[in-house]
Amino acid sequence: MEMKNMKVSLSGVELQNPVIPASGCFGFGYGMAEYYDIDILGSISFKGTTREARFGNPLPRVAECAAGLINSVGLQNPGIDEVIAEELPKMRKVFHQPIIANISGFSIDEYVECCEKIDKEEQVAIIELNVSCPNVHGGGMAFGTCASSVGEVVKEVKKVASKPLYVKLSPNVTDIVAIGNAAVEAGADGLCLINTLLGMRIDIKTRRPVVANRMGGFSGPAVFPIAVRMVNQVAHACGVPVIGCGGVSSAEDVVEMMMAGATAVEVGAANLVNPYACKEIVENLPDVMNRLGIHALSEIIGIV
Amino acid sequence: MTKIQNLYKVVSNRRLTHKTWVMTLRGDTQAISAPGQFVNVAIPGKYLRRPISICDFSHERGEIVLLYDVVGEGTKAMSEMNEGFSVDMLVGLGNGFSTSSVGSRPLLLGGGIGTAPLLNLGRALVRTGKQPIAILGYNTSADSFGMDRWFEEIGVEAYIATVDGSMGTKGFVTDVIRRFDIEGDYFHACGPMPMLRALCTSLEIPGEVSIESRMGCGFGACVCCSVETRDGVKRICKEGPVFRKEELIWK
Numbered sequence: 340m341e342m343k344n345m346k347v348s349l350s351g352v353e354l355q356n357p358v359i360p361a362s363g364c365f366g367f368g369y370g371m372a373e374y375y376d377i378d379i380l381g382s383i384s385f386k387g388t389t390r391e392a393r394f395g396n397p398l399p400r401v402a403e404c405a406a407g408l409i410n411s412v413g414l415q416n417p418g419i420d421e422v423i424a425e426e427l428p429k430m431r432k433v434f435h436q437p438i439i440a441n442i443s444g445f446s447i448d449e450y451v452e453c454c455e456k457i458d459k460e461e462q463v464a465i466i467e468l469n470v471s472c473p474n475v476h477g478g479g480m481a482f483g484t485c486a487s488s489v490g491e492v493v494k495e496v497k498k499v500a501s502k503p504l505y506v507k508l509s510p511n512v513t514d515i516v517a518i519g520n521a522a523v524e525a526g527a528d529g530l531c532l533i534n535t536l537l538g539m540r541i542d543i544k545t546r547r548p549v550v551a552n553r554m555g556g557f558s559g560p561a562v563f564p565i566a567v568r569m570v571n572q573v574a575h576a577c578g579v580p581v582i583g584c585g586g587v588s589s590a591e592d593v594v595e596m597m598m599a600g601a602t603a604v605e606v607g608a609a610n611l612v613n614p615y616a617c618k619e620i621v622e623n624l625p626d627v628m629n630r631l632g633i634h635a636l637s638e639i640i641g642i643v
Numbered sequence: 644m645t646k647i648q649n650l651y652k653v654v655s656n657r658r659l660t661h662k663t664w665v666m667t668l669r670g671d672t673q674a675i676s677a678p679g680q681f682v683n684v685a686i687p688g689k690y691l692r693r694p695i696s697i698c699d700f701s702h703e704r705g706e707i708v709l710l711y712d713v714v715g716e717g718t719k720a721m722s723e724m725n726e727g728f729s730v731d732m733l734v735g736l737g738n739g740f741s742t743s744s745v746g747s748r749p750l751l752l753g754g755g756i757g758t759a760p761l762l763n764l765g766r767a768l769v770r771t772g773k774q775p776i777a778i779l780g781y782n783t784s785a786d787s788f789g790m791d792r793w794f795e796e797i798g799v800e801a802y803i804a805t806v807d808g809s810m811g812t813k814g815f816v817t818d819v820i821r822r823f824d825i826e827g828d829y830f831h832a833c834g835p836m837p838m839l840r841a842l843c844t845s846l847e848i849p850g851e852v853s854i855e856s857r858m859g860c861g862f863g864a865c866v867c868c869s870v871e872t873r874d875g876v877k878r879i880c881k882e883g884p885v886f887r888k889e890e891l892i893w894k
Binding site: 371399410 | 644646647648685689690691692733856857858859860862863864867868870871876881
């Protein structure tokens with residue numbers, strides 16, 4: 340079989356393929372390296388990191404849905420300093436591709452401080468600004484659902500970040516293109532979408548919400564069509580590279596997301612039900628490309 | 644790297660009581676390294692897997708035995724998996740029980756379906772020359788599924804307690820310890836949280852308990868089952884499900 344070209348470029352950052360485990364579904368990679376050689380991945384978007392260490396929300400934090408799940412983890416992470424001192428060195432031992440740093444926060448200062456610190460890490464190639472976490476109060480999604488606050492946080496972070504800045508957008512908005520444009524006007528180099536949809540399940544026997552935090556972020560194959568639609572809208576309207584994310588579970592989904600306009604593709608929930616999901620996607624991509632007559636993945640970006 | 648996700652054939656799947664079933668599967672057991680680990684079972688038509696503790700396994704025969712209560716749609720679907728059905732499972736998850744530095748006379752304390760992972764533990768302890776004693780607690784005799792006989796088959800003395808007194812000693816596993824003056828030098832426990840809390844806060848001997856939680860992935864990726872312990876934040880599915888009694892914080 341002819342060697343397939345799976346390379347893509349995100350704002351000058353060359354990836355060997357477009358497959359990226361999404362933040363919050365892969366930790367800092369080294370845990371997953373127990374199961375396969377994670378160096379086959381295009382990149383990894385690491386666990387959403389804040390200034391201070393966070394335990395996150397009370398348990399239960401997960402609820403099952405048809406073709407997906409709700410999580411209300413709430414940005415559990417060891418804090419930016421610990422991430423730099425402990426997690427990244429462990430990650431570097433088993434992962435030698437460009438790293439995407441997912442940064443979240445509760446104030447503009449916090450976003451700026453974390454981005455300034457992570458920007459100095461050599462292997463971090465892209466900063467993914469998480470303004471769309473639905474599981475924390477007064478932070479995360481509170482920034483990402485308002486065009487002016489997205490613009491403000493992006494503008495301030497841009498002053499301290501030398502690496503390409505991608506803004507991860509929330510689908511829980513009326514007009515995602517308006518939010519995307521606000522980020523781009525403030526200096527974002529790219530966009531990543533979608534984060535989870537705010538959802539809720541109720542245990543009808545106990546008459547209580549299934550997750551302790553009442554609501555959580557809904558993800559999985561069920562949201563894929565929404566993600567494809569939003570990626571398509573944003574990619575054609577905002578003029579910057581897009582990382583497509585939301586319900587991607589197969590090599591075919593990667594191709595579809597790229598045709599919609601994604602330059603690279605994040606895989607989230609699929610990793611949680613099959614630890615080998617990303618490996619299988621990377622391995623299946625050449626066959627799928629062959630079947631569809633695709634010579635280079637970069638040719639299909641946004642053709643629809 | 645041992646692959647943790649494989650397909651397993653159902654060898655048998657039968658009902659033991661009004662709610663408890665036993666399923667034997669055949670397939671690759673290489674990823675299982677300790678008693679007390681669990682599998683995560685894919686259920687056709689359900690997005691998330693169902694974590695079930697390993698009751699017994701044999702590397703020689705390539706067999707895994709699961710005991711499970713039918714409590715919801717997922718376990719109901721498991722009870723409908725017939726002989727020959729191919730089951731997608733993640734295996735060898737979690738840390739499992741320790742079998743060294745556990746004294747010479749460890750107590751195996753189980754409550755309800757929580758007695759399941761103690762069977763293979765008993766087998767492993769006997770193999771290393773220990774003399775474990777099993778004490779099994781149920782609500783009522785109708786809930787007992789014959790685990791005491793399985794223990795005796797592997798050379799482990801077993802006692803039963805029932806809350807309503809319909810079988811064995813009336814009361815809890817701790818009542819059996821008192822009634823028969825059972826002296827152990829370590830305890831391994833698995834069962835409902837109130838039982839584990841009582842054991843950790845009342846037994847003076849060192850010990851460890853296996854706890855359960857609603858889980859997302861079962862292998863440490865999603866951090867949906869984190870607990871704060873005296874040694875920092877841990878994932879029940881990865882650093883657990885077995886924790887030393889000193890590690891756990893009872894609020």
